Amino acid sequence: MGAEFDALVRREAQRWLTLRTHDGQLPISSGDLLDFRIEGRPFRLMDAQRGIRKPRELSAALSIRTVYTADGRQRPYDDAVGPDGLLRYKWRGEDPDHAENRALRTAMDEGLPLIWFFGIASGVYQPIYPVYLLWEEPQHRQFVIDPDVARGLVAPGERVGEHVRRYILRETRQRLHQPVFRATVLRAYEKRCAVCALRHAELLDAAHIVPDREEAGIAAVRNGLALCKIHHAAYDSLVLGISPDLVVEIRSDLLEEIDGPMLEHGLKGRHGQRLMVVPRSRAERPDRELLEQRFARFRAAG
Template sequence: MSQLEAEGFDGRLRSAAMAWLDRRCTPDNPVVERRELLGFEFEGRRVPLVDNQLGIRKPQGLTAALSILTTYTSDGQRAPYEDALGPDGFLRYKYQGNPQHYTNKGLQEARALEVPLIWFFGVQQGLYLPFYPVWIVADEPAESQVAVALDESQANLAGHASLSPLERRYSERISKQRLHQPVFRQRVIRAYDTSCAMCRLRHASLLDAAHIIPDREERGLPAVSNGLSLCKIHHAAYDANILGIRPNLTIQVRTDILQEVDGPMLRHGLQEMDGVTLTLPRRRIDRPDLEAIEQRYETFRKAG
């Protein structure tokens, strides 16, 4: 294959992979299984979008890496994934072992050629949330890592010699909104078997991942144990301190709300929640952190 043919193959493959993900991943089901990624076919042959063993995928015939992958691990077995966020607000991705490994060279080539990649982020065993297109915008060999931009506006910031405080905050906000928040949502909702922990509503499009300790606070980590899968009405009510969660994991509705007289949504949607016990994830490690529940309950009591 000539260099010109390789360049054409590279571009067609990247475009086809991202177009397939556009069709495959919907708002109600934005995740993709590993077996599907391994079975991807392009121009009559199988071209896996992820490596069978490595985190960086560089198919034969491509100079630059096609995708990077973050394996799912539960919160108790890993550091919170904000640790991958650098002081400039860009996310970092670690090399695959030896810096001279061909996959790491593929990341460096992706940066030099400015080609887009796909980032597959594990939200459950064998299940990934894809982010694309992303770009490698800096190589940091001393730390065995590269910096990743999640959209073009963030990538444009990478060319600045130094970022202003405003630019750093903007870059950090992009990283959190485009990766951290969607990953947190998927992990929490799936831990609760795609249902509201309060009313058991099972429509994914009507569910949110609510923080117990708000993410603006130091302890407000995007860990499943700091999250609750709540329908939109109960998420809003929880954030507004209309209802709270006692340390014994039962729901308490604010006294003035219990005394109101209104239509069926107030009666069935809120008032009848008083005293209901939360439905919890099957895995103990995914269940609410009781210290966080107690801290948040004190906020609710003071508000009432």
């Protein structure tokens, strides 16, 4: 149908996803993705069976997909970060001329934006867009993928300076890892604050137990807690601690302080109480060793 229709689909798909996910704050189910229409007719944004979506009306791939896998399980394709800080997306199979690999190559050659559907649960995805394919690494059967942070900064085969690598890692964490981490953690906690059970997703954050800037600060649900804005700020500032036994403690000097109802009920009232919400799946509950690391800092601060 031509370049104009291709551009229309990509533009309208991203606009629609922005509206349906509240500007990326919420994930979307595979069922809800079927609601997308272009020129009044249904148009699939993601392939139900394949990782790469290449509609017959377009000359290049429209989207890619990474399936959800629970912590500790291996994904069927190992999409990893390279030494330059950039992400890799594996070919479909081993044949470079497979139709889906050719569709990705066309998107790369034409500089077309893709949508990356990143699985956070079975049938639930966090869409990341736009992402671009920068170059191909045939020896590793993969493409170099960029969440729109590195174009013009890096080139294939060139050594990437440490300051550029740090920039790429930081921006990729913000544009890809943080939205996926947030969606995964809020899903595990059923969109409720672990400390007070507040249910409004727009008032919740995914807090790291060990900060993500540290080696142990993995972007996995077992290193996360769903916390409301107040309790997240209290946790980050070491006003509030959570023991390895999932008991909330408030810093001793605040327990002696007299202030308004938020301090009295929102913080002091939670002292000595167990978390009100934990994930149903044991594999997704807070990691005890990570809690011990963070709780030791809280105790030292108090």
